[in-house]
Amino acid sequence: MTGIFASDKRGSLIAVGAILIGLLLFSLLTTGDLNLLGTEGFGAYLGTINGGDFSITLLSGLLRGMLLFLVAAGLSIVFGLMDVLNFAQGGYFMIGAYIAYEVHHAPAIIAAVPDGNLRFLLGAMLAVAVGAALGAALERGLLRPLYARPLFQLVITFGVSILLLEATKLLWGVSPRSWSTVFGLNEGAFQLFGQQFSVYRLFVIAVGFGLIVAVALLLQRTRIGIIIRAGVQDSQMVEALGINVRAVFTAVFTLGCAVAALGGAVAAPFLGASLGLSTEFLLGAVAAVVLGGLGSYEGTAVASLLVGITQAVIAKFGVQYLNQPVWESLSPMILLALVLLLRPSGLFGKE
Amino acid sequence: MQLSKGVSWRAVRQNWLLIAALILLLIFPFLVGALTNTDPTARRGLAVYWQGIAIELLIYGILTMSYNLLFGFTGVISFGHALFFGLAGYLMGGFQRAPELAGSGLAIGIVVALSVCAALGLLIGTATLRLKGVYFAIFTLAIAEMAYIFLSRYEPTGSEDGFTLGALPEWFDPTRNRIVFYYIVAAIFIFTFILIRRLMESPTGAVLLAIRENENRARTIGFNTLTYKLLAIVLAGVLAGMAGILFTLLNKKVGPEMLGTAYTVNPLLMTIIGGAGTLLGPVIGAVGLRLLELQLRNVQIALGDAVLDIGRALPIILGALFILVVLVFPYGIVGTFTRWRLNRRARSAERAAKQAEALKSVS
Amino acid sequence: MSENILEVCGIHTYIGQFHILEGVTFSVPKGSITVLLGRNGAGKTTTLKSILGITPPREGKIVFDGQDLAGKPSFKIAQLGIGYVPEHRAIFRDLTVAENLQIAERRKGDLAARQDFIFELFPDLKKHYRLAGGKLSGGQQQMLAIARALVPQNRLLLIDEPSEGLAPIIIEALMHAIRRLSESATVLLVEQNFRMASRLADRYVIVDDGASVQSGLMADLTNDQATIQRYLGAA
Numbered sequence: 001m002t003g004i005f006a007s008d009k010r011g012s013l014i015a016v017g018a019i020l021i022g023l024l025l026f027s028l029l030t031t032g033d034l035n036l037l038g039t040e041g042f043g044a045y046l047g048t049i050n051g052g053d054f055s056i057t058l059l060s061g062l063l064r065g066m067l068l069f070l071v072a073a074g075l076s077i078v079f080g081l082m083d084v085l086n087f088a089q090g091g092y093f094m095i096g097a098y099i100a101y102e103v104h105h106a107p108a109i110i111a112a113v114p115d116g117n118l119r120f121l122l123g124a125m126l127a128v129a130v131g132a133a134l135g136a137a138l139e140r141g142l143l144r145p146l147y148a149r150p151l152f153q154l155v156i157t158f159g160v161s162i163l164l165l166e167a168t169k170l171l172w173g174v175s176p177r178s179w180s181t182v183f184g185l186n187e188g189a190f191q192l193f194g195q196q197f198s199v200y201r202l203f204v205i206a207v208g209f210g211l212i213v214a215v216a217l218l219l220q221r222t223r224i225g226i227i228i229r230a231g232v233q234d235s236q237m238v239e240a241l242g243i244n245v246r247a248v249f250t251a252v253f254t255l256g257c258a259v260a261a262l263g264g265a266v267a268a269p270f271l272g273a274s275l276g277l278s279t280e281f282l283l284g285a286v287a288a289v290v291l292g293g294l295g296s297y298e299g300t301a302v303a304s305l306l307v308g309i310t311q312a313v314i315a316k317f318g319v320q321y322l323n324q325p326v327w328e329s330l331s332p333m334i335l336l337a338l339v340l341l342l343r344p345s346g347l348f349g350k351e
Numbered sequence: 352m353q354l355s356k357g358v359s360w361r362a363v364r365q366n367w368l369l370i371a372a373l374i375l376l377l378i379f380p381f382l383v384g385a386l387t388n389t390d391p392t393a394r395r396g397l398a399v400y401w402q403g404i405a406i407e408l409l410i411y412g413i414l415t416m417s418y419n420l421l422f423g424f425t426g427v428i429s430f431g432h433a434l435f436f437g438l439a440g441y442l443m444g445g446f447q448r449a450p451e452l453a454g455s456g457l458a459i460g461i462v463v464a465l466s467v468c469a470a471l472g473l474l475i476g477t478a479t480l481r482l483k484g485v486y487f488a489i490f491t492l493a494i495a496e497m498a499y500i501f502l503s504r505y506e507p508t509g510s511e512d513g514f515t516l517g518a519l520p521e522w523f524d525p526t527r528n529r530i531v532f533y534y535i536v537a538a539i540f541i542f543t544f545i546l547i548r549r550l551m552e553s554p555t556g557a558v559l560l561a562i563r564e565n566e567n568r569a570r571t572i573g574f575n576t577l578t579y580k581l582l583a584i585v586l587a588g589v590l591a592g593m594a595g596i597l598f599t600l601l602n603k604k605v606g607p608e609m610l611g612t613a614y615t616v617n618p619l620l621m622t623i624i625g626g627a628g629t630l631l632g633p634v635i636g637a638v639g640l641r642l643l644e645l646q647l648r649n650v651q652i653a654l655g656d657a658v659l660d661i662g663r664a665l666p667i668i669l670g671a672l673f674i675l676v677v678l679v680f681p682y683g684i685v686g687t688f689t690r691w692r693l694n695r696r697a698r699s700a701e702r703a704a705k706q707a708e709a710l711k712s713v714s
Numbered sequence: 715m716s717e718n719i720l721e722v723c724g725i726h727t728y729i730g731q732f733h734i735l736e737g738v739t740f741s742v743p744k745g746s747i748t749v750l751l752g753r754n755g756a757g758k759t760t761t762l763k764s765i766l767g768i769t770p771p772r773e774g775k776i777v778f779d780g781q782d783l784a785g786k787p788s789f790k791i792a793q794l795g796i797g798y799v800p801e802h803r804a805i806f807r808d809l810t811v812a813e814n815l816q817i818a819e820r821r822k823g824d825l826a827a828r829q830d831f832i833f834e835l836f837p838d839l840k841k842h843y844r845l846a847g848g849k850l851s852g853g854q855q856q857m858l859a860i861a862r863a864l865v866p867q868n869r870l871l872l873i874d875e876p877s878e879g880l881a882p883i884i885i886e887a888l889m890h891a892i893r894r895l896s897e898s899a900t901v902l903l904v905e906q907n908f909r910m911a912s913r914l915a916d917r918y919v920i921v922d923d924g925a926s927v928q929s930g931l932m933a934d935l936t937n938d939q940a941t942i943q944r945y946l947g948a949a
Contacts, residue, residue, distance in 0.1 A: 085485045087430070087492075145678060151428060154488060155619065156677050158430055162616050163670035170667055226817050230806040237804055240766055241818050242792035242866070283493050290486075326504045333497035340490050344482050 016302055016347060023061075023313050056197060057316050058309065063201050064284075065308020066208025067093075070263030071285035072304050073215060073297075074256015080232035080295030082249050083150065084143060087157040090282025091164035092134065092257045096127035096264025097273040098168055101177050104268075116181060124265040131261025132254050134164075139253040144246070165278055176274030204266050211259070212301050219297055228252060232295050276329070284311065284332035291339045293346030303347065307335055368631075376537050379405055380530050392530050402533045403601075404645065406525070408638050409540040410597050411621065415633035416543055417590035418618035423627035424551060425583040426563030427480070428488045431495030432591055432618055435471065437610030438498060439464040439592030440599035441508060448517040456517070465592050472588030476581045495610060503607035513606025516599065525601050536597055543590055548630050550586075559583055563628070620673050626683030635684055644669070719744040719870055719900045720765070725774030727757075727764045734760045735771065736924040742870070742917075747892070747901040749915035749932070751908070751946055757924045758904040759801060762872045765902075766798055767791045779869065793820060797863030801874040801904075803855040805862065807848030811839055814847050814858055818865035825865050832861045835891050853884035857891070864895060871895065874904045889914055908946060912936050920945045 075089045103109055103123030104116070113119045138160055146153045219225040227248055231238045239245040264277065271277065288307045292299030311331040318327025339346075363370060375382075384391035384398040391398040414436060421427045446452060446460030475494065479487045503511050519525075525532040550556050558579050561569040570576050599605045617640070618633075625636025647668075650661040661668070676683075682690060720742040727735040735757050742748045750758045763769045765776055767788040776783045783791050792798065806814055815832070819825050833840040836857040842850060847858060856876055863871055873892070877885045885907070892901060892914060905911040911918070912932060919929040922945050935941065 085489065087488075142674060142678065149681070151426060151484070152677050152681060154428055154485060155623070156674060158488075158619075159616075159670065159673040159677060162612060163667065163674065165612075166666040166670050170664065223816070223819075226809065226813050230809055230813075230817050233806050233808060234804060236768060236788075237798075237800060237806075238817070239788045240768060240792055240798045240800070241862070242789050242820050243817075244787075244789045246787075279492075279496050283489075283496065286489050286493075326501065329500050329504075330497055333493040333500075336493045337490065337497070340482075340486060341478050344479075344486065 016306060019306060020309070023309055057312050059197055059201070059205070060315075061309030061312030062205050062305060063208075063308070064311050065305035066205050067263050067267050068281065068284050068288050068308050069208055069212060069301060069304035070266075071260045071281045072288040072292075072300050073211070074253070074259055075285050076289045076292065076295070076297065076300040077228065077232075078253050078256050079289065081228060081235065081252055082143075084153050084157065085286070086138075086253075086256070087154070087282065088138065088161040088164060089257070089260050089285065090278040090280070091161045092131045092260040093264040093267075093281045094168060094273070094275065094278040095134070095164060096131055096261030097268040097271065097277055098172055098177070098264075099127040099130055099261070100124055100265035100268040101179065101273040102172075104179070104181055105177075110181075120269070123268075124262060127261045127265035128258045132258035135257025136250060136254040138257070139250050143253075161278065161282070165275055168275060172273070174275065176272055176276075178272040179269045198270070200269060207266060216297065216301075224248065224251075280329065280332055283336050284308075287332060287336035287339050290336070290344065291346050293348035296346070296348040299346060299348030307332075310335060373541065376541070380533055392528075394527060394529075399529050402529050403525075406529075406533055406536050406597075406601055408641055409536045410594050410601065411617070411637040411641050412634045413540055413543050413597070414591055414594040414614070415618040415621040415625070415637040416547055417587045417594065419622045419627060419629075419633040420547055420550075420590070421583055421587045422619065423622055423629070423633070424547075424556070424563060425559045425580060426484075426566075427580055427583065428484060429491040429584075429587075430488045430615055431491030431493070432587075433610050433612065433614035434491065434495035434498055435468045435588045435591035436595035436598070436614045437502075437605075437607070438471070439468050439595035440605040440609050441502065442467055443596045444514065444516055444599050444605040445508070447519075448514065450517075457519070461596055464596055465589050468588040468592030469585050472585040473581060476584040480577055480580045480584070495612075495615065499607055499610040502610060509606075511607060513604055513608075515604040519600065519603070525603070532601070536601075539593060539597065543593075544630070544634070551630065555579065555582070560628075616669075616673070620669065620676070622683075623673075623676050623681070624683050626685030626687070626689075627681075629683070629685040629689065632683050632685035639684075640669075717744050718742060719779055720902065721775075721777040722761070722765065723775040723777070725761075725764055725771035725776060727760055727769050727771045729760070729769055734769075734924055735764060737774075738764075738921060738924070738926045739774075740919040740926050740929050742900060742902055744900055745896070746917050747896050747903060747915045748917040748919065749903045749905050749911045750919050750921055751905070751911060752921035753945070753947065754906075756921045758921050759874055761921060762798070762874055762902070762904060765791075765872060766796060795867065795869040797866070797868035797871045797899075799859045799863050799871065799873040799876065801878065803852065803859050805847040805850075805855050805858050807846065809847055811843050811845055811847060811850070811858055814862055815839075815865055818862045820866040824867075828865055828867075832864055835864075835894060836861055853880050853887070856880060856884075856888065860888075860891065860895075868899055870900045870902065872902050875906060876903070877905065877907045877910050885910060908942070 071089055071093050075086060079085050100120070100123035103126055104119050109119060109122075113122065138157070142156050142160065143153055146156060217225075219229060227238060227243055227245075231245055231248060235245050235249075238248075260281075263281075264273075267277075284307055285304070288304040289300055291307065292301070292303035311328070314331040314334070315325075315328035318324050380391040380398060380402055383401045387397035387401075389396035389398040391402065393399060414432075417435075418429070418432050421429055421432075442464035443457070443460035446463060447456045449456050452459060475487070475490060479490045502508055508514060521527055523531045523535060551559070558569060558574050558576075561572070561574070562576050562579060566576055595609060598609070618637070621636035621640050622633050623636070624640060625634065626632025644665065647665055648662045652659040652661060680687065718741040722738055722740050725735055725738050726733070738757065738761050740748075750761060752758050760769060764771045765778075765783070767783060767786055767790075770785075778791070778794055778796065781794060783794075806817070809817070815825055836854075838850075838854050839858060839861055842854065847855065850858060860873065860876065863873075876888050876892070880888070889910060892903070895901070903911070903915060905914075912935070915932045917929070918932050918935050920927050920941070927945065928941065
């Protein structure tokens, strides 16, 4: 087909497939039941792990990938369209998490809205609204005057990411918040090979898939989608056709920030809210954007899942074999460094 | 004989500001001693307290000059400069406190730390400077963040608390003989300034500026821009590492916060405020901003019943300042001043030309 | 005496610190085909971009159909009824032919109204309607670029170097098309190919070193070998 689903992608798909199969094999080999890495040493420890591990790792990876996608989607389209890598994108995710947390846990709000599900919905909506407002303010107020000076655009998005961090620190302090209240969706769990996986996480995966499809349809089927795809190629020409391309920039940027904040809000029930989310998700999402190939939406979507699953495998491997939970936190940076070193043009990239 | 005297006198006149600053730097401990009526060579007292502040300012100055070499002069943007600063501190500290190395640990540590900084600069540079500038920025951010997270959880280096150094030789120990340490730092500061000034006056510096203005054009003219950019990043990395070593010696401890974003954001902000791409700007920015920070740290403003704690809000004030400066004051103090002077000169030249024209038409 | 749809009066344009246009003045009569002539780098493309506000002039005045264009953003100028066909066949390569045309709609139904005319002019586009623009041949891409400017009811078309790098037979077809569309719109053309320009245009403007130096009726220029030699090199 055409458009963002560009040609000559067979090689890319094979690469994605190979990486996925490798990851699956790796996690399969390192799970308890099928442990082929020997029974010495870690054997005793491995014996305690049951067969659901593999599927849980996979599901956790998908979940992480969906969250990354929510940050990466805006990052990728904005980068393609406006040539700005928004270093504050992770900050919007973090803010979304704090807002959702606060709305669900503040005693005053609990008293006013006792229903947990409703409170969660309210929190997510507020997060989206705040993300959109902050995003619009950043684009209109700070980026627009600087289109002639790209270096300073980069500096200012970095400055905004610092400002978001400091503002959060001032409002909520430095200690992380972990989600302590339950609500309907978050209560249920299902069994998979004897392992528990919460229904809520499955719900987030579904929301992520829904968004991937929705944005793809938006890009392929609507007039604004055509304008965005054209703008990624040549925004000056789009303007010369009589289209207010700056307004499209603002809309896309705002939407990207709102979706990132939504990501933080839906992640809060299991990730909690902490300052570290900002850089962690920024770097993970950039890894996905670069791996997917700049300006390629489908590349970003596929790469987000790939990065997510890889992170889950690294995290699991780290905990299980090295007894080093630090690997989980390091995985976004390791992946980003690897992608930049090995395949800076990305899997779907053209350059 | 006569001629050379005339030339050197002109050099003095052109550089009077720098010479005055140099003299101030050299007599500072004794000046403060005289003003506060305390002994500058003692262990404590106001004079020694102010030496401590001055040392910190000079270290910030070195760090900011190294950042400016990249951002201001070469147009390469790093979001992980703290990596060099902190890593050098850790490496030097690690060797210094190793009991097996006895007396030579400090020297070995400094050599290793600076070499690693150079190698790291080379590595990061080779990996990403070929690509668009934004990749270098994100790569440095990722590596610095990785080192930060790793060191704040790594038990052998004291996790979040870091570790303290072993005993330092008494003759330059910053707590026992601060004035000696002051002059060491001042010497390194002056060395850094002259080094960067010499570099920027040389043909190499001209190429760096050309890269900042338009890298493609510099490449078409026939310069291997990658080599020049690598030189800039390696040099900047070593200088930032030097600043980190001095900072560690001053505090006698090292911790993961030295790799945190603060030591990237501050030099960036100081560079822009002072004037990116100018020689004096980073120094003025570093000294000015750090003094302001120290002044505001303990200020509390009472607003009716509420107390506004400026110290607590300081980071957010600095963040807002950061954005404001980029938006409305991008040339910084020195850059704005230079432009203003050039404009004035151009205007007066224009006026002179017009007057000459008028005279000519009259006669 | 015919009315002028476009008046360009003493414009100066800078790109960065470079002074590209140093006084360009000319007018385009309604319904004409006017061609901008001049050597490479003389400032012809910058003149078109200045009219459209892509590189807005710092001095001088541009009036389109009685309206001063100063200070208007590019998209507003285009909306007044100016179509732009940039050099190098700058179509959207990843978009289909259909999408390339749809995006040019200013009002819903523009394309439906003009489709028959466009397909009659360029039958190839109908054949490859669902193909990505980048997959078309060079000539077809040029046709698509022109067709894109025909979708809305533009009163003035700015066409930059349409014959660049194309085979003679395709140039013939393009010339026919441009003549056809000039029946409903005024055309301002930039063209290096003097033979094509002289057969197509009724008026000319010579731009040299960033300034307009001479203009008039094409018929007069074709007899003026001295001028042709001086400003355009060998014709």
